Amino acid sequence: MxxxxxxxxxxxxxxxxxxxxxxxxxxxxxxxxxxxRRFDEFQKSLAIAPNMLTxxxxxxxxxxxxxxxxxxxxxxxxxYLPTESARDFRxxxxxxxxxxxxxxxxxxxxxxxxxxxxxxxxDPIVVDRATGRPLMSPDFALAAGxxxxxxxxxxxxxxxxxxxxxxxxxxxKSPKAKSRSS
Amino acid sequence: MxxxxxxxxxxxxxxxxxxxxxxxxxxxxxxxxxxxRRFDEFQKSLAIAPNMLTxxxxxxxxxxxxxxxxxxxxxxxxxYLPTESARDFRxxxxxxxxxxxxxxxxxxxxxxxxxxxxxxxxDPIVVDRATGRPLMSPDFALAAGxxxxxxxxxxxxxxxxxxxxxxxxxxxKSPKAKSRSS
Numbered sequence: 516m517x518x519x520x521x522x523x524x525x526x527x528x529x530x531x532x533x534x535x536x537x538x539x540x541x542x543x544x545x546x547x548x549x550x551x552r553r554f555d556e557f558q559k560s561l562a563i564a565p566n567m568l569t570x571x572x573x574x575x576x577x578x579x580x581x582x583x584x585x586x587x588x589x590x591x592x593x594x595y596l597p598t599e600s601a602r603d604f605r606x607x608x609x610x611x612x613x614x615x616x617x618x619x620x621x622x623x624x625x626x627x628x629x630x631x632x633x634x635x636x637x638d639p640i641v642v643d644r645a646t647g648r649p650l651m652s653p654d655f656a657l658a659a660g661x662x663x664x665x666x667x668x669x670x671x672x673x674x675x676x677x678x679x680x681x682x683x684x685x686x687x688k689s690p691k692a693k694s695r696s697s
Numbered sequence: 698m699x700x701x702x703x704x705x706x707x708x709x710x711x712x713x714x715x716x717x718x719x720x721x722x723x724x725x726x727x728x729x730x731x732x733x734r735r736f737d738e739f740q741k742s743l744a745i746a747p748n749m750l751t752x753x754x755x756x757x758x759x760x761x762x763x764x765x766x767x768x769x770x771x772x773x774x775x776x777y778l779p780t781e782s783a784r785d786f787r788x789x790x791x792x793x794x795x796x797x798x799x800x801x802x803x804x805x806x807x808x809x810x811x812x813x814x815x816x817x818x819x820d821p822i823v824v825d826r827a828t829g830r831p832l833m834s835p836d837f838a839l840a841a842g843x844x845x846x847x848x849x850x851x852x853x854x855x856x857x858x859x860x861x862x863x864x865x866x867x868x869x870k871s872p873k874a875k876s877r878s879s
Contacts, residue, residue, distance in 0.1 A: 518720045519745075525807040527797025528727055528790060534801070538700045538718060545710050549839050560851050563701075600800050602834065606823040607796055608710060609832060610789040612839075615709025618782050619716070624842035625707040625849055631838045638826040641788040643819040647829065650791060650821055652784065656813045657731050657794075660806035667807055669742050 525664050534578040535604065539563060539571045544601055545608055547581060552594040580604070609639045707846050716760040717786065721745060721753045726783055727790055729763060734776040762786070791821045 521529035521536070535541050539561065546560050558568055572595055575581040580601040586594050609628055616624040628637045641650045648654070659668045703711035703718070717723050721743065728742050740750055754777055757763040762783040768776050791810055798806040810819045823832045830836070841850045 521724075526724070526727070527794045527802055527806065527808050529724060529797075530801040531793045531797040532720075532723060536718075536720065536723070538714075541714060541718070542703075542708070542711060545708070545839075548834075560848065562848070603799065604796055605834060606832070607789060607792040609823055610792050611713045612709045614786055614789055615711075615713040616842075617785065619712040620709055620844070623844040624709065625845040626709050627840050627842040628832060628837055629840045631835055634840070637830075637832055637837055639823045639832055640826045641791055641821045642824050642829075644822045645820060647824075648819075650788070650810060650819055652730075652787060653813055655810055655819055657727075658809050658811045658816070660798075660809040662802070662805040663807040666742065666744070 525662070525667055531607075534575075534580060537571065537574065539567065540575060541608065541611070543568075543571055543575060544580065544597070544604060547595060547597045547601060548605055548608065552596065553586075553592070554595075557595075575601075606639075606641075610641065613639050707844070707849055713789075716757075716762060719753065719756065721749065722757060723790065723793070725750075725753055725757060726762065726779070726786060729777060729779045729783060730787055730790065734778065735768075735774075736777075739777075757783075788821075788823075792823065795821050 521533040524530065524533075535544060542561055543557055546557055551557050551560060554565075554568065554572070557563070557572070558565060561568070563571075572581065572583075576583050576595070580598055581595040582598050583593050583595055586592055612626055612628065616626075628639060629635060630637060642648060643650060643655075703715040706712065706715075717726060724743055725739055728739055733739050733742060736747075736750065736754070739745070739754070740747060743750070745753075754763065754765075758765050758777070762780055763777040764780055765775050765777055768774055794808055794810065798808075810821060811817060812819060824830060825832060825837075
């Protein structure tokens with residue numbers, strides 16, 4: 516690829532995008548998680564150039580998101596099955612669907628999450644597993660974790676410094692600043 | 698850009714990626730949602746080439762995810778503020794963080810979601826807003842919505858046909874197939 520790799524970044528978003536951030540990859544995962552298995556199924560759904568589809572399928576196999584399995588010996592034919600890691604990716608797609616339906620679907624939703632038994636439409640929100648509290652800002656914030664290096668902490672420092680300058684040298688005491696240092 | 702646009706696709710994932718799917722865009726949003734505002738703050742955090750950062754910031758402004766605001770008249774200087782649409786994107790980033798921390802952080806997490814008051818770590822899961830049920834497969838599935846065109850329905854048909862062939866012509870009666878036709 517021509518762009519810089521995110522592989523040397525520590526951030527879990529960057530590391531995730533290193534696996535699924537290439538153009539087309541998430542749409543291939545979408546189809547795999549909906550039941551697409553074979554090359555021509557992906558190809559027809561996506562209208563993607565065959566050489567590009569081959570590259571992306573191989574890349575997803577290398578990243579451990581698809582498993583390649585031969586389903587015909589003569590001629591040799593392969594299908595692509597989502598791995599556990601790919602199934603774990605489903606919530607990311609669900610939140611992307613929810614965001615896209617809310618902001619970019621003026622004609623109404625064209626893809627929904629539904630109860631598999633009743634067909635009732637589900638409305639996905641993110642909550643904390645232990646407490647069930649919705650993970651809304653400003654109640655929740657991002658914080659550098661124990662393994663974070665200096666670069667990941669830099670944004671926090673820059674924001675804190677800007678806040679300190681804006682309040683003419685008064686110490687920053689916002690809940691956000693507090694959470695980041697805890 | 699050299700790749701095909703997703704703008705003519707109906708799928709809410711494709712439409713979302715059309716806005717945030719370019720390499721770097723989600724990392725810029727991550728920093729904006731953590732409090733980065735100014736060009737050099739993004740630049741230092743990401744170690745991104747300045748011309749690339751300019752392109753990405755402009756693209757996010759065009760897509761309505763960042764708002765450009767002048768904070769200095771002489772010399773003219775601008776900062777970039779996340780819009781409501783960008784704040785709505787936070788749950789997508791949270792699920793990416795969760796996925797990345799689970800699968801690609803052998804040394805431990807370097808970015809966490811925490812309670813802004815207590816600093817307690819949160820563990821994000823996606824549930825249905827009305828019922829609180831976790832949106833797990835196979836209880837929940839994707840289904841074409843009322844506005845879906847033929848291409849979005851194609852994967853379902855292909856999977857159904859493959860199932861029908863595999864069971865030697867018996868009608869497909871899996872819960873998944875049922876949900877798609879309901």
